[in-house]
Amino acid sequence: MKQAVVAEGLSKSFGAVEALKAASFSVSGAELFGLIGADGAGKTTLFRILATLLLPDSGKATLLDLDTVAGYRQIRTRIGYMPGRFSLYQDLSVEENLNFFATVFGATVEENYELIRDIYAQLEPFRKRRAGQLSGGMKQKLALSCALVHRPELLLLDEPTTGVDAVSRQEFWQMLRRLKSQGITILVSTPYMDEASLCDRVAFMQDGRILAIDTPQGITKLFTKPLFAVRASDKHRLIIELRSFEHTRSAYAFGSSVHYTDRRSDAAPEELAAWLRSRGFGDATVERIAPGIEDTFMALMENGAAQSRKEEAGDG
Amino acid sequence: MKRFIAFVRKEFYHIVRDRRTAAILFGMPILQLLLFGYAIRNEISEVRTGILDYSHDVVTEALSDKLFSSGTFRYAGSLASEKEIPAAFASGKMNEVVVFEPGFAGRLQKDGVAHMQIVTDGSDPNVSRTVTGYTESVVRDYLSEQRDGSVQFAGVEVVPVMMFNPSLKSVYLFVPGLMAMLLMLVSALMTSISITREKESGTMELLLVSSLRPAQIIVGKVVPYLLLSFINVVTVVALAFFVFGVPCRGSVALLFAESLLFIMTALSLGILISTITDSQQVAMMISLAGLLLPTVLLSGFIFPISSMPVPLQVISNIIPARWYLVIVRAVMLKGAGIAELWRETLVLLAMTLFFMAASVRKFSERLQ
Numbered sequence: 166m167k168q169a170v171v172a173e174g175l176s177k178s179f180g181a182v183e184a185l186k187a188a189s190f191s192v193s194g195a196e197l198f199g200l201i202g203a204d205g206a207g208k209t210t211l212f213r214i215l216a217t218l219l220l221p222d223s224g225k226a227t228l229l230d231l232d233t234v235a236g237y238r239q240i241r242t243r244i245g246y247m248p249g250r251f252s253l254y255q256d257l258s259v260e261e262n263l264n265f266f267a268t269v270f271g272a273t274v275e276e277n278y279e280l281i282r283d284i285y286a287q288l289e290p291f292r293k294r295r296a297g298q299l300s301g302g303m304k305q306k307l308a309l310s311c312a313l314v315h316r317p318e319l320l321l322l323d324e325p326t327t328g329v330d331a332v333s334r335q336e337f338w339q340m341l342r343r344l345k346s347q348g349i350t351i352l353v354s355t356p357y358m359d360e361a362s363l364c365d366r367v368a369f370m371q372d373g374r375i376l377a378i379d380t381p382q383g384i385t386k387l388f389t390k391p392l393f394a395v396r397a398s399d400k401h402r403l404i405i406e407l408r409s410f411e412h413t414r415s416a417y418a419f420g421s422s423v424h425y426t427d428r429r430s431d432a433a434p435e436e437l438a439a440w441l442r443s444r445g446f447g448d449a450t451v452e453r454i455a456p457g458i459e460d461t462f463m464a465l466m467e468n469g470a471a472q473s474r475k476e477e478a479g480d481g
Numbered sequence: 482m483k484r485f486i487a488f489v490r491k492e493f494y495h496i497v498r499d500r501r502t503a504a505i506l507f508g509m510p511i512l513q514l515l516l517f518g519y520a521i522r523n524e525i526s527e528v529r530t531g532i533l534d535y536s537h538d539v540v541t542e543a544l545s546d547k548l549f550s551s552g553t554f555r556y557a558g559s560l561a562s563e564k565e566i567p568a569a570f571a572s573g574k575m576n577e578v579v580v581f582e583p584g585f586a587g588r589l590q591k592d593g594v595a596h597m598q599i600v601t602d603g604s605d606p607n608v609s610r611t612v613t614g615y616t617e618s619v620v621r622d623y624l625s626e627q628r629d630g631s632v633q634f635a636g637v638e639v640v641p642v643m644m645f646n647p648s649l650k651s652v653y654l655f656v657p658g659l660m661a662m663l664l665m666l667v668s669a670l671m672t673s674i675s676i677t678r679e680k681e682s683g684t685m686e687l688l689l690v691s692s693l694r695p696a697q698i699i700v701g702k703v704v705p706y707l708l709l710s711f712i713n714v715v716t717v718v719a720l721a722f723f724v725f726g727v728p729c730r731g732s733v734a735l736l737f738a739e740s741l742l743f744i745m746t747a748l749s750l751g752i753l754i755s756t757i758t759d760s761q762q763v764a765m766m767i768s769l770a771g772l773l774l775p776t777v778l779l780s781g782f783i784f785p786i787s788s789m790p791v792p793l794q795v796i797s798n799i800i801p802a803r804w805y806l807v808i809v810r811a812v813m814l815k816g817a818g819i820a821e822l823w824r825e826t827l828v829l830l831a832m833t834l835f836f837m838a839a840s841v842r843k844f845s846e847r848l849q
Contacts (some may be wrong), residue, residue, distance in 0.1 A: 216690055218848045237846075242692045252683030256498045257491065268487035269691040311687075 167230075169194045169319050169350035170215065174224035177210050184210040186373040187224065192352055192366075197345045200354035201361050201462065202370030208354040209249050210373075212323040215352070216246045229318055242270070245317035249324045249354075251304050255297030259288055259307055262296050263314060270315035280347070281310045284340050302333025309340065320344065322353040326360065338363045358459040369462055371469040381458050388456035388464055390414065391432055394422040397441070397449040406444050410437075417463060424460055425451075484693060488701035495675065496705060506671070510663050510713045511720065517655040518725050528612050529557040531575040533566070538586035544597075547623045548579065553615055566600055576602045577612050656721045657809035658782030660714060660740065661802040665747050665776045668710045670768040672702055672751030677764040680755075686848065695844045703748050710744040711737075730816030736809065739822070742829050743805040747772075749836035750801070756843040776802040804828045 170192035177185040185207045192198040200208050213219040215226055217237035226233045231240050253262045263285070267274045278285075284306050291299065296307060305325050312320060322341075326334040338360065341351055345365075353364070361367045362381040369377045369384070377384055395416075397403045403423055407416035414426040425437070434451040441449040456464075497503055530548065534541050548554045557575045560566065569575040580598040582588070589595035599616050601609040679685040688698055714737065721727040729736060750772065758764045777783060779793060780802035786794055797803050804825040811817035819826065 213686075213848060216686075218686060218689060220847065238692075241690050244690070246687065246690045248683050248686045250683045252687055254491065254495070254684060255682070257494055261491075261494065265487055265491050266687070266691070269484050269688070269693050271484065271692055 167194045168192065168227075169196070170198075170226070170228055170352060172211075172215070172224070172226040175211065175214055175221045175226055176223045177214060177219060177221050184373050185214070185221070188370075188373070188375050189224075190368050190375055190378055192350060194350055195345060195348050197341060197351045197353070197363075197365045199361055199364030199367040200352070200370055201356075201358060201367050202354070203356055203466075206370040207373035208370060209323055211370075212246075212249075212321055212352075212354065216244065216321055217241060242315075243318050245312035245315065245320045247308050247312040247320070247322045247325055249327070251308060253296045253304070253308055253311060256295060258293050258295055259299070260292040262307060263310055266311040267314040272315040274314060277314055277316045280316055280344075281313050283343060284313070285310045302329045302337075305329055305333070305337060306340075309337070313344070318350065320349055320351045320353075322351065324354050324356065326355055326357065334360070358462050361458050361462070367458075369465055371466055372473055374469070376465050376469050385456050385458055385461050388461045390426050390430060390464070392454055392456045392460055393425045393427075393432075393434055393437065394419070394452050394454045395425050395437070395441070395449065396422045396452075397446045399446075403441075403446065403449070406441070406446070410440065415463065415467060419459070424454075424463075426460075426464070485697050485701055488693065488697065489704050492675070492701060492705040496709070502671075506667060506709055506713075507716075509666075510659075510717050513659055513663065514656070514717055514720050515724075517659055518721075528554045528577050528615070529575045530554040531557050531560050531566075531569055531578040533560040533563065533578055533580040535583040536581045536585035538584075540586035540589060540595075541581040544581075544620060544623055545579070548616065548619050551615075551619055554619075570602045576608070577616065579616065653727055653814060656717065656725075656727050657806050657813060658777075658780070660717050660809055661743070661780060661782065661805050662773070662776055663713055663717065664710050664740070664744055664805075665772055665802060666768075667713060668706055668744050668747035669751035669754065669772050670765065671709075672706050672748050673754040673758075673764040673768050674761050675706075676702055676752065676755035677758055677761045680759050681761055689846060689848075695846055696841070699752055699840065699844065702752065703745075706748060706751075707741075707744055710747075711741060714740045714744075727813065729813050731812035731818060735819060736812045739805070739808045739812065739826065739829075742826065742833065743801065743808075746801045746805075746829050746833040746836065749833050749840060753836050753840040753843065756840050756845070775800050779803070780806050782806060801829060801832050 168191050170190075172191065173189050175185055175188045176183070188207070188211060190198075200211065202208050210219065214221050215228060215233060217233050217240050220234060228240050229243055231243075233240060254265070257265065263274055267277075274281075288303060288307055288310065291303065296304065299307060309322070309325065312322070326337055329337065334357075341353065342363075345351055355361075361384075364381065366378065366380050367384060368375050377387060379387070395403065395407065400418065400421075400423060404416055404418060407413055407423060407425055412428050412432065414428045416423055416425045418424075427437075434453055438449060438451040441451070496506070532545050534545070549556050554577070558569075560569065560578060563580070566575075566578050569578065578600040580600060582596045582598075585595045585597070597620070599613050601612050603609050676685075679688065693701075718729065718733075718736065722729065751768065754764055754767050754771075758767065775796075779786075779789075779797045780800050781797070782802070786797050786803065789797065808822050808825050808829075811822055
């Protein structure tokens with residue numbers, strides 16, 4: 166399938182801060198592509214370059230076969246962009262916002278109503294309410310409606326679910342899947358790792374670099390070390406004790422258990438359980454599990470951080 | 482065009498829905514005019530005058546009578562010696578003392594010259610100057626009425642006459658200055674704030690990504706404020722006429738046309754400010770300190786340009802309000818037409834074009 170987005174070696178610095186370091190990736194047509202990374206990973210900078218709002222220092226990007234620098238005017242009419250911060254007019258009502266954005270993008274709400282119906286239907290009871298008085302989830306739905314109202318071929322959504330409750334987040338992702346099924350390419354960023362599994366493919370970003378790109382299933386294959394779920398009644402003390410164990414690579418809270426990785430590739434759960442009992446965790450259970458996408462990201466993040474530290478040391 | 486209209490409509494929503502701003506926009510002109518018209522007056526209505534007469538003759542008494550019959554001066558008592566003057570000023574009992582020298586009438590008769598002294602309270606120089614002028618003119622009036630051939634005046638006598646504003650009404654001076662100030666404030670401050678607000682709230686990102694052209698965004702921002710400012714001009718001129726009786730001796734159409742030109746100058750300045758700043762706060766500071774203060778202080782509104790030091794006189798040339806003030810005063814008070822004012826009009830036009838060109842050049846279609 167045709168590539169909707171192609172980015173090659175995009176770099177951008179703000180003063181001494183390198184926000185983006187040679188980021189390359191591509192998104193196919195009608196794909197739901199996720200950019201996962203913590204705050205400050207460079208996601209927003211990347212989005213602004215793609216939305217033709219920033220010029221990259223080096224590298225180039227094409228959207229819908231148009232160059233983001235030379236063809237910015239055409240790109241702007243064909244994409245829908247939802248900035249990370251809520252960027253609608255708070256003193257305008259729901260309806261007025263939607264009509265305004267439809268008109269300035271040269272469309273009408275009526276002609277594309279069927280595209281936004283699912284989303285906007287939930288907002289209709291509040292259509293006279295000022296946008297500033299909507300709840301977080303409602304605001305995001307309105308922003309998505311406004312980004313969609315001119316029927317763009319490509320949607321750029323910068324952290325659409327940040328600050329939104331769990332139920333609204335789930336609804337929001339269902340909407341994205343429906344839009345994708347209508348042939349719209351979607352590039353979405355999120356700081357929530359659990360949302361990665363809802364994308365067709367994900368790119369993991371840290372410190373301005375893209376560390377891995379793959380399908381959610383594929384990305385877990387990057388996790389090669391054995392992973393154990395450890396349970397005990399005093400979870401807090403359990404983490405502290407595990408981190409003092411000589412073979413520990415990492416130990417972090419995960420739901421009701423603690424996920425533990427070992428430095429050795431042939432570690433046995435029995436050995437760890439015995440050690441824990443010796444440290445006074447009489448009820449400790451250790452179970453080997455398959456890594457999930459979040460475990461993979463945690464491991465990637467540690468690798469990335471170690472790599473950055475090494476680079477900085479090398480520079481010094 | 483439909484996009485443009487939608488944009489302008491949205492701007493009006495912003496203005497109307499922000500009640501505080503709307504109140505300031507429409508209430509301020511009325512409030513300011515009433516304040517300036519009623520409370521802040523420069524003319525002197527009652528001068529408490531004391532007489533220190535060492536002569537006590539026909540002429541001094543006739544002069545005193547003449548003074549107190551003018552309505553401006555109120556008799557506040559007679560003094561016996563100059564030593565009493567400071568105390569009378571300090572207590573506020575008097576703010577002017579007229580001193581006649583001994584043998585006043587005799588000297589005037591014999592030498593043609595007699596001395597009188599006008600002592601005023603210098604702690605308020607503006608009032609002092611006005612009072613002195615009044616007194617002088619009363620005395621001169623009296624002397625010219627005495628068709629006594631024996632009284633001779635040597636040389637040329639300078640008789641100041643306040644044309645166009647014979648009673649020196651301050652509201653005549655304030656109305657043009659007030660118009661300049663209000664227009665600067667409403668047009669420059671409000672546009673610069675409204676554009677930077679879009680930058681702050683992130684909506685500018687969306688506007689840029691939309692298919693609106695920069696020119697459409699700029700003009701769309703300008704139109705509502707152009708209209709509002711024009712309403713303000715009409716309000717101020719009407720209020721000045723109906724409440725304070727300030728005439729418009731020249732063509733009203735010309736006055737409004739020149740006002741529109743000045744509004745455009747102020748608007749383009751506001752846009753220029755907003756293109757170089759990113760926050761409402763900075764835009765407000767620049768507008769207030771960089772535009773409003775010079776408009777008030779250096780335009781000739783309060784302090785006459787001719788009495789400024791030369792460097793400030795030079796600087797005053799780049800202040801749009803200076804030129805607008807000349808125009809408004811000439812049209813309203815002197816009844817001047819475009820034939821006399823084309824130079825000032827041209828200066829304003831050139832400034833507007835310069836600011837417009839600069840802001841279009843500076844307006845970025847990207848973030849930073």
